[in-house]
Amino acid sequence: MSTSVGFLSSIAPSACPLHDRRSGAAPCRRLIRSRVSCHGNGEARQPPPSSLLMDRRDVLIALGGLTGGAAAAGKMALAAPVMPPDLSTCHDASSSGLGDNLKCCPPYTSADIVDYTFPDTPLRVRRAAQEVIKDSDYMDKYKEAVRKMKELPDDHPWNFYQQALIHCAYCNEAYDQVGFPTVPVQVHYSWLFLPWHRYYLHFYERILGKLIDDDTFTLPFWNFDSGDGMTMPEIFTADTSSPLYNANRDTSHYSPAILDYKYSYGNTAGSGETGSALVLTNLCTMKKTFKESLPLAELFMGDPLRAGQEADTSNGPGQLESIHNAVHMWVGTPDSPHIDMGDFSTAGKDCIFFSLHSNVDRLWHIYRTFRGNKTEFNDPDWLDSTFIFYDENEQVVRVKVRDCLKPNKLRYTYEEVPIPWMNKLNCVKTTETKEKTKAELSLVRVGAFGSEPRELSKTALRVMVSRPKKSRKKAEKEDKVEVVQIKDIAVDTDGPARFDVYIAAPYGDLAGPDYGDFAGTFVRLPHKGKGKKRKGALKLGITSLLEDLEAEDAEKLVVTLVPRIGEFTIGGVAIKLLQTDNPRLV
Ligand code: C2O
Numbered sequence: 001m002s003t004s005v006g007f008l009s010s011i012a013p014s015a016c017p018l019h020d021r022r023s024g025a026a027p028c029r030r031l032i033r034s035r036v037s038c039h040g041n042g043e044a045r046q047p048p049p050s051s052l053l054m055d056r057r058d059v060l061i062a063l064g065g066l067t068g069g070a071a072a073a074g075k076m077a078l079a080a081p082v083m084p085p086d087l088s089t090c091h092d093a094s095s096s097g098l099g100d101n102l103k104c105c106p107p108y109t110s111a112d113i114v115d116y117t118f119p120d121t122p123l124r125v126r127r128a129a130q131e132v133i134k135d136s137d138y139m140d141k142y143k144e145a146v147r148k149m150k151e152l153p154d155d156h157p158w159n160f161y162q163q164a165l166i167h168c169a170y171c172n173e174a175y176d177q178v179g180f181p182t183v184p185v186q187v188h189y190s191w192l193f194l195p196w197h198r199y200y201l202h203f204y205e206r207i208l209g210k211l212i213d214d215d216t217f218t219l220p221f222w223n224f225d226s227g228d229g230m231t232m233p234e235i236f237t238a239d240t241s242s243p244l245y246n247a248n249r250d251t252s253h254y255s256p257a258i259l260d261y262k263y264s265y266g267n268t269a270g271s272g273e274t275g276s277a278l279v280l281t282n283l284c285t286m287k288k289t290f291k292e293s294l295p296l297a298e299l300f301m302g303d304p305l306r307a308g309q310e311a312d313t314s315n316g317p318g319q320l321e322s323i324h325n326a327v328h329m330w331v332g333t334p335d336s337p338h339i340d341m342g343d344f345s346t347a348g349k350d351c352i353f354f355s356l357h358s359n360v361d362r363l364w365h366i367y368r369t370f371r372g373n374k375t376e377f378n379d380p381d382w383l384d385s386t387f388i389f390y391d392e393n394e395q396v397v398r399v400k401v402r403d404c405l406k407p408n409k410l411r412y413t414y415e416e417v418p419i420p421w422m423n424k425l426n427c428v429k430t431t432e433t434k435e436k437t438k439a440e441l442s443l444v445r446v447g448a449f450g451s452e453p454r455e456l457s458k459t460a461l462r463v464m465v466s467r468p469k470k471s472r473k474k475a476e477k478e479d480k481v482e483v484v485q486i487k488d489i490a491v492d493t494d495g496p497a498r499f500d501v502y503i504a505a506p507y508g509d510l511a512g513p514d515y516g517d518f519a520g521t522f523v524r525l526p527h528k529g530k531g532k533k534r535k536g537a538l539k540l541g542i543t544s545l546l547e548d549l550e551a552e553d554a555e556k557l558v559v560t561l562v563p564r565i566g567e568f569t570i571g572g573v574a575i576k577l578l579q580t581d582n583p584r585l586v
Contacts, residue, residue, distance in 0.1 A: 080307035081384035082192065084398050085175030085185050087111065093172035095345040096494040096526045097337020102345055104168035107155045108396050113388060116397035119206070121215045124412040126362070129220040129233035129355055131415070139235065141217060145208035146351060147243040157390040158207050164348030166200060166389070171344035173528060180308045188344070189312045189536060190305035191298065191382050193321050194364045195401040197357050199387055202410050204354060206392035218412060221358035224259055224327060225286050226420050227279045229359075231255035232331065236352045246350040248333050248340040261285050261323050263330045264498040264523065264565040265338070283420055284427035285518065289319045290367065292520075292541030295481045295580035297376035299541045300367055306381045314488075316522075316537040320367075324360050325523035329496060331356070338496065342525060362414045365407055371582050375405065427548075442513035446506070446558055449573045453488065456499060456568040461561040462511055467575050471553050480577040482543045484519060484559055488571025490533035497524040497566030503542055504558045505551035511558040517545050524566070533569065542575075 090105035132138045152159040169175060173184035187196035201219060209217030223229025236244050237254045253259075258274065261282045273281055293300035303315030317325075331352055332342025340346040340353075347353050368376070377383070383402035391397045407413055449463040467482070484501065491497045504516025520540035527534075546552050559573050 081381045081386065081401075082185070082305060082307050083178045084113075084386040084388045085169075086178050087113075087175075087388065087396075089176065090169065090174050091176075093168050093174035093345060094528045095168075095172050095337070095343050096528055097339070097343050098345055102168060102172060102174075104165045104172060104174045104345065106157060106166065106169065106390065107162065108157055108390060111396035113396045113398050116389075116391060116399045116403075117393075118403070118409055119392075119411045121411050123408070124205075124209075124216050124218045125415050126218040126221050126358055126412060127415045128223040128226075128229060128417050129235055130223060130229050131417075132220045133233070133235050141212055141214060142208075142220070142235075143243050145212045145214075145217065148211040149208065150243060157394070158211070161349065163204055163207070164346070167348035167353075168345040170196065170200075170387075177307060183308055183310050186305075186311035187387075188321065189317045190302045190315055191318075191377055192305055192311075192385055192401075193302050193317065194361070195385070195404050196387055198361050198364070198404045198407075198410075199389060199399050201354055201357055201361060202404070202412070203389045203391055205412070210392045219354050219358050221362050221414065222352065222355035223417060224356070224359055225283070225363065226417060227276075227283070230259045230279055230282060231257065232259070233352065233355060236350075236355070244351045246340060246352070248346070248350065249331055249352075250334045252334075253330055258282075259327065259330055261326055262500065262518075262521070262564075263326050265329060265334055265342075265496055267498075267564050280425065280427070284425055285323070286363075287421040287425060287427065288518075288545065289323065289520070290370070290421070291544050292481075293319060294367070294370055295543070295582050296483075296541065296578060297371075297581055299481075299483070299539055301364070301376055303537070303539070304377065304379065304381065312534045312536045314535060314537055316489075316539060319520050319540070320360060320363060322521050322523045324356065325525055326498070326521070327356055328525055329498075329523070336495070336526070338526060342496070344525060344527065361407075365414060366419065368405070373406070374582060376581075443507055443510040444513075445509060446511040449570075453490075453569045453571050456561050456563050456570050457566075458563065460515070460563070461570065462515075463559050463573050464506060464509070464511070464556050465559050465573055465575050466556050467554065468577050470555050477543055479580065481541050481580050482546065483539050483541050483576055483578055484557075485574045485576055486522070486538040486540075486561070486570060486572075487574065488569075489522060489536045489538060490569040490571070491524060491536070491566055493524060493527040493534055495566055496526050497568065498522065498564040499566075499568060500562045500564060501538070501540055502560040502562060503545060503549065503551075504560070505549055505554040506556055506558050511560075515560040515562065516558065517549055519545055535571070539578075 087106065087109040090109050092100065093102040093104040094100040095102060146160065149158060149160040149163070156162065170185060170187045173186065175185035177183045177185055187193060205217065205219045209215055220235065222233050232254055234255055239245060258278045259282065260278060298318065300318045300320055302318040302321055305311055305315060328341045328347060332338040332340060337343055340350045383400065385401045386398050388396060388398050403409060446462045446464045449465070454461060484503065486501065498521065500521045501519045502515035502517060503519045504512060504514060519542055522538045551557065557575065561570065
């Protein structure tokens with residue numbers, strides 16, 4: 001146990017002589033109890049940050065930043081970062097599969113919270129799962145660390161299952177946003193997704209390292225964007241007696257089965273490809289995802305989410321998050337409730353979670369590098385969004401998004417492995433065809449979306465959508481990206497849900513039998529439903545897709561929404577030009 005004298009001195013000198021950790025004597029559990037009783041004695045606690053937040057809102061209102069119009073529309077544009085939860089008000093969480101009484105609160109709900117002291121250690125290098133399997137020393141350490149984590153007392157914040165509950169608490173609505181008691185804290189479906197998970201992994205990794213007294217320990221990454229990493233890593237599957245093993249999975253997906261980015265339960269969405277064809281399709285999807293989203297961060301990372309905003313009302317996840325959701329489904333049990341990986345409340349119980357997220361994090365790192373390390377959202381509401389974790393020194397700490405943007409600050413990096421989707425790939429058009437014969441007879445009239453919401457369940461929804469501008473010049477494309485927007489997506493979140501979006505050029509007013517090219521996807525894991533229909537949105541870049549389709553001169557496009565699982569109501573489909581945030585890299 002570290003003594004961490006340096007930052008202890010910065011703890012507010014509460015009348016509560018908590019945990020004099022300087023002595024290094026008191027065990028962690030004792031410390032936590034003393035904190036609890038401290039709270040019970042009514043000792044001073046930090047004022048909730050909501051007052052600050054409201055001040056800022058007042059200022060914004062005074063400056064005209066919050067318009068009455070927006071408020072009247074019922075969508076108050078709150079300009080404020082999402083604040084860390086008030087741990088003392090943590091309550092039961094819920095998931096559609098596991099019910100409403102999930103106990104996901106951390107055991108340190110009234111802890112003193114300090115700003116995190118970033119590690120000052122040698123750079124740690126995360127390696128690919130298919131590489132570390134050959135390193136028996138590493139594997140022994142990893143297993144030993146996880147075994148120790150599992151053996152900690154149940155209520156120890158470092159305990160394996162307590163660590164998994166962190167994900168449940170932040171994702172299954174155990175917290176309400178401070179100052180907005182009806183709005184849950186949610187770290188999916190928005191620009192918070194990547195930074196929150198980066199921190200979650202960081203502390204998890206540091207704790208594992210601490211348990212085996214190894215400051216260099218790193219989690220392996222599941223290199224699912226490479227042909228040799230596209231199976232479930234054998235470090236998690238080969239040995240059922242390993243501490244890394246988890247029985248709650250779809251074992252039919254164990255190696256040699258190849259991951260399908262288009263998977264949803266019971267539904268291999270693509271064209272039923274296997275083997276190298278499936279690998280190529282996945283690589284092409286990854287390549288396209290990067291290519292289309294490099295000019296505009298929200299396409300990759302998700303939409304803004306500000307204090308007081310519900311995460312899945314009008315905004316939406318980025319494409320990296322959607323692909324990651326499909327991987328969750330592919331690992332989790334195929335039958336409902338889709339534990340462990342298929343349900344946010346249980347996902348952290350599978351060690352594979354942390355390797356999936358290592359790679360998601362690595363892909364973010366690559367994305368950022370491609371963009372010359374440009375800050376993705378130069379917006380204090382993102383940069384100052386704040387989370388709380390239990391750190392490797394047994395201290396409850398707060399961390400801000402702005403401090404995790406460079407992995408170097410957290411003292412880790414990724415081993416360089418080949419990035420095959422960067423190569424020239426022969427990405428054939430992802431043709432989804434009802435019938436391949438007699439194409440000319442299969443031309444169908446496709447109308448506009450219309451002004452009313454439309455159902456999307458068993459059959460594909462095809463609409464003709466006008467483009468704001470055709471035959472755009474290179475300079476125009478560098479200035480603005482073309483995106484297809486699917487608005488007001490309502491879905492019964494009790495179950496898993498997925499639809500895919502395809503784009504084709506029409507023949508006059510008619511659509512061919514071919515759905516055209518895959519533009520992206522909307523994937524939800526089962527969440528908390530109770531029949532409540534949540535709304536989300538989807539935004540997909542199509543600038544280079546139209547070049548591939550040679551459709552730049554088309555006035556209209558046929559947009560096809562292909563339901564894979566679940567039932568949706570769609571509010572509208574539009575094509576817009578959005579200002580790029582990264583002009584020089586288009
Ligand atoms: Cu918080 Cu992979 O999800």
